[in-house]
Amino acid sequence: MKHETLKLRDFQETGMSWLVRKKGTLLADDPGLGKTIQAIAAINHLKARKLLIICPASVKYNWKKEIERFIYSDSLTIQVVDTGKTHIKSKAHITIVNYDLIKQHYSTLKEIKYAVVICDECHKLKNPETIRTRLILGKGGLIENGYFKMLLTGTPIQNKPIDLYPTISALAPEKIDHMTFYQFAFKYCNAYRGAFGLIYGKPSGKKAAELKEILSSFMLRRRKRDVLKDLPKVTMQHIPIKPTKKLEDLREKEWEMRESAPDSEFAQLGISSSLMSELALAKAPFCLDFIKDALENESDKLVIFAYHRNLIKELVKKLNKFGVVQITGATSSAARQKAVDDFMAKKKVRVFIGQIEAAGEGINGLQTVCSHAIFCQIGSNPKDIEQAVGRLDRMGQTEPVLAQFLLVEDSLEQDRFENVLEKAKMNKKILD
Numbered sequence: 001m002k003h004e005t006l007k008l009r010d011f012q013e014t015g016m017s018w019l020v021r022k023k024g025t026l027l028a029d030d031p032g033l034g035k036t037i038q039a040i041a042a043i044n045h046l047k048a049r050k051l052l053i054i055c056p057a058s059v060k061y062n063w064k065k066e067i068e069r070f071i072y073s074d075s076l077t078i079q080v081v082d083t084g085k086t087h088i089k090s091k092a093h094i095t096i097v098n099y100d101l102i103k104q105h106y107s108t109l110k111e112i113k114y115a116v117v118i119c120d121e122c123h124k125l126k127n128p129e130t131i132r133t134r135l136i137l138g139k140g141g142l143i144e145n146g147y148f149k150m151l152l153t154g155t156p157i158q159n160k161p162i163d164l165y166p167t168i169s170a171l172a173p174e175k176i177d178h179m180t181f182y183q184f185a186f187k188y189c190n191a192y193r194g195a196f197g198l199i200y201g202k203p204s205g206k207k208a209a210e211l212k213e214i215l216s217s218f219m220l221r222r223r224k225r226d227v228l229k230d231l232p233k234v235t236m237q238h239i240p241i242k243p244t245k246k247l248e249d250l251r252e253k254e255w256e257m258r259e260s261a262p263d264s265e266f267a268q269l270g271i272s273s274s275l276m277s278e279l280a281l282a283k284a285p286f287c288l289d290f291i292k293d294a295l296e297n298e299s300d301k302l303v304i305f306a307y308h309r310n311l312i313k314e315l316v317k318k319l320n321k322f323g324v325v326q327i328t329g330a331t332s333s334a335a336r337q338k339a340v341d342d343f344m345a346k347k348k349v350r351v352f353i354g355q356i357e358a359a360g361e362g363i364n365g366l367q368t369v370c371s372h373a374i375f376c377q378i379g380s381n382p383k384d385i386e387q388a389v390g391r392l393d394r395m396g397q398t399e400p401v402l403a404q405f406l407l408v409e410d411s412l413e414q415d416r417f418e419n420v421l422e423k424a425k426m427n428k429k430i431l432d
Contacts (some may be wrong), residue, residue: 006070009034010226018039018220024149024171026122028221031154031294031372032235032402036066039118039150044072048115049093052146054136055120057098058290061240061409063120064096082242092263099132102142106135109142118144123153123296124372126163128181137170155297156219160199161211168214175214222336224399231400235392238417239290243407246282250275254412260409263313279408280311282295287311287376287406288318295322295350299341301370304353305360305388307377315353315376323349329358339385340365360387367397375405378413382423 008016012034019025019042027035033294053063060080066079071094079092084104088095090112097105119125125133136142143149149171157163165184168176176184182198185191188211190201198392203211216353224231243251254275296303306312309328316324323346325339343352344365353364373392378385393401407414 009230012038026151026219028156030224035152040070050095050115052114053096053118061242114146116148118150120152122151123155128166135167160200171218196353234401237404238407241286250279279307280308284314303348303373305356307373322351324351326353327359328355366391371399371401373403382420
C-alpha cells in the first residue's frame with residue numbers, strides 16, 4: 001500500500017485537531033471542504049490501528065482509495081464489506097461497511113473494539129426509530145465500540161431540529177440530561193400531539209440558543225464562505241465505482257478491443273465508443289445512488305453531465321421527483337433557455353442534466369444557483385470537461401466549485417480521464 005504525504009489547508013488542520021480533541025465529535029463542514037481527508041488526518045495523528053468506517057454504499061470505495069493514498073502506515077489492511085454474506089475479517093485493521101449492511105453484520109462488528117468509529121454522512125441516522133440508527137447510535141450501538149467517535153455530515157439538520165436527537169444522545173447525552181426522544185422533542189422542538197402523531201415545531205429563541213450551545217461542545221461547522229481564501233476555485237474529485245459482474249465483463253471487453261485496435265488515438269476511441277453506451281447503463285444504478293445522496297439536503301441543486309442519451313433518459317426518469325430539466329443535442333434553442341431559466345428560478349427544479357457537448361457551451365446562469373457538478377460520463381477531449389465545469393466556474397459564482405467524476409475502477413474511462421487531466425495540464429503550460 002503506497003501512501004502520499006497528506007497536505008492540509010489551515011482550516012483542515014483545525015478540523016483534524018478538533019476530531020482528536022474529544023472522544024466524541026461531529027464535523028459538519030459544507031460538502032467539498034474535505035471531511036474525509038480531515039478524518040484520515042486525525043487517524044494519522046492518533047496512529048490508530050483499528051478502525052470501523054460506516055458510510056453510504058456510494059462512497060465506500062472512495063474511502064478505500066483515499067485511505068490507501070494517505071494513511072500513515074503501509075502495513076494496515078483494509079476490508080470493504082460488499083454484501084450481507086461477506087465474512088467480516090476481525091483481524092483487518094480497517095473495516096468499511098455501508099449503512100444498509102449494518103443489520104446483517106451488527107452482531108459480528110459488536111464483538112470488536114475499535115480505536116476509531118467513523119460515521120460518514122451521519123444525517124442518515126436522523127430517525128431514532130430506524131433499525132440502522134438504533135444499531136449504530138442507540139444504546140448498545142456500534143458507536144460505543146469506538147474509543148474515538150467521529151461523525152461527519154454537511155447537513156446535521158436536514159428538515160427540523162428534531163434530527164439532532166440521535167447525534168446528541170450518542171455523543172453528549174449528559175448535555176441533555178440523558179433525555180428520551182420524546183422529552184427532547186417537547187423541550188427543544190415545541191412538539192405537540194396531532195391527529196396522526198407527534199408534530200414538530202420550531203424551538204423558541206431561547207431554546208434554539210440552548211441547542212446551539214449544546215452543539216458547540218462537540219460540533220465544528222465551517223461553511224464554504226467562511227474559508228474561501230483557503231479553497232481552490234475548482235476541486236476535481238474522482239469517485240471510484242467498484243465493478244459489478246456486468247461492469248467487469250464490459251471493462252475486460254473494452255480493454256481487449258483496445259489492445260487489438262490500431263495504435264491511433266482516433267481508432268481506439270472509435271472502438272471503445274461502441275461499448276460506452278452499454279457501460280453507461282450498467283453504471284447507472286451507482287450514479288443514481290450517488291446523486292440521490294447528494295440531493296438529501298433539500299435546499300441544494302445539482303448539475304449533472306453525461307454523454308449517451310440512454311443514460312440521460314434513465315437519469316431523467318429516476319430523478320424526476322427531484323425536479324429535472326435537461327439539455328441534449330436535440331433540444332431546441334427556446335427549450336434550452338427555458339431549461340436554464342427554470343433551473344435558476346424554480347425552487348422545486350433541483351437537477352439540471354446536460355449532455356456534455358450540447359450543454360458545455362452557450363449556457364450562462366447555472367452558476368448563480370449551483371456550485372456542484374457530477375459527471376456520470378466524460379468525453380475524450382479536455383476541452384469538453386473544461387467547458388462543462390466552466391458552466392459553474394464563471395462570473396457570478398460566489399462559492400468554490402466541486403466537480404465529481406464517477407468512474408469505473410481500472411477501466412478505459414478512468415484511463416481516459418487521467419489522459420484528459422494530463423492534456424489539460426499540458427495545454428495550461430503552453431497557453432497560460
